Amino acid sequence: MHAIAMLPPPEKLLEVINLQTEIAQLGLDLGGVMALVAQRTLALLSAEGAAIELAEDGDMVYRACAGITAPHLGLRLKIAQSLSGLAVTGGKTLVCDDAETDARVDIAACRKIGLRSMLVVPLNHKGTIVGVLKAVSVQPHKFSEIEIGLLQLLSEQVAAAMFFATKYDIDDLFYKATHDDLTGLTNRSLFMDRLRALLSSRQAQTIGESLFLPKDFFGHPARKNRQKLRDRLCLRRPRFVRFAPFRPNKGIET
Numbered sequence: 001m002h003a004i005a006m007l008p009p010p011e012k013l014l015e016v017i018n019l020q021t022e023i024a025q026l027g028l029d030l031g032g033v034m035a036l037v038a039q040r041t042l043a044l045l046s047a048e049g050a051a052i053e054l055a056e057d058g059d060m061v062y063r064a065c066a067g068i069t070a071p072h073l074g075l076r077l078k079i080a081q082s083l084s085g086l087a088v089t090g091g092k093t094l095v096c097d098d099a100e101t102d103a104r105v106d107i108a109a110c111r112k113i114g115l116r117s118m119l120v121v122p123l124n125h126k127g128t129i130v131g132v133l134k135a136v137s138v139q140p141h142k143f144s145e146i147e148i149g150l151l152q153l154l155s156e157q158v159a160a161a162m163f164f165a166t167k168y169d170i171d172d173l174f175y176k177a178t179h180d181d182l183t184g185l186t187n188r189s190l191f192m193d194r195l196r197a198l199l200s201s202r203q204a205q206t207i208g209e210s211l212f213l214p215k216d217f218f219g220h221p222a223r224k225n226r227q228k229l230r231d232r233l234c235l236r237r238p239r240f241v242r243f244a245p246f247r248p249n250k251g252i253e254t
Helices: 010-026 030-045 083-090 107-113 145-165 172-178 188-200 223-233
Strands: 049-056 059-067 076-078 094-096 117-125 128-137 205-207 210-213 241-243
Touching (some): 030 049, 030 145
Antiparallel strands (some): 059 076, 094 117
8 A cells, every 4th residue: 555645635535435435336347447536536636637547568558537638548658658657667656747847758648638747656456566547737736745645545446446356367457447347348448549559550441520440340240239339438429430341451342
């Protein structure tokens, strides 16, 4: 457990206690827990953005986002080139007061998101640092000792959820974080991760307002599962994603 930097005010502690109840109601739905904590971090710390990043294959991956980080769900940053990566490798809480003058941060990513300051707390899962809980702000010098203490308390909630959701094997952590606990379908985090990879490698194609994906993109080629997938991804425009026979070098087959 973390040594809490400073005991937060009673009303903030009450918010954390109430959050514990909501987390308990989600059961083993790790993706849901991470999304809830990211969302609650905004009001609790008066932050403009929050994210939970997991360390995967040399990258820090945005697996749950809220506020100004929300459009960047699935974003990957190199562990060696980001503040979150330093928090994971060093196992310590880190604060960036101003991204424009801090050599430890990925300045291009910070400018893309629109943040100036951030607070990063490691997530300890079964003795291993597997990711971070991060709060960000558009203002420099945003986070004090009180915010640090609050985020450390929230990180303990995420770590506990990770423990109970993946009781037997740390390898289950990635699956639990990227799949719906009830249906087993991939969640929006994994969708965005795969979509970014496909678009960068030209394995997907956009025509007008439609995005065409390979039929086996989700690992569920059956037609009856496609609407369920769209629903689970919470897409605002369900018709935006279309499934069609698609070959990267030849385009859409008609």
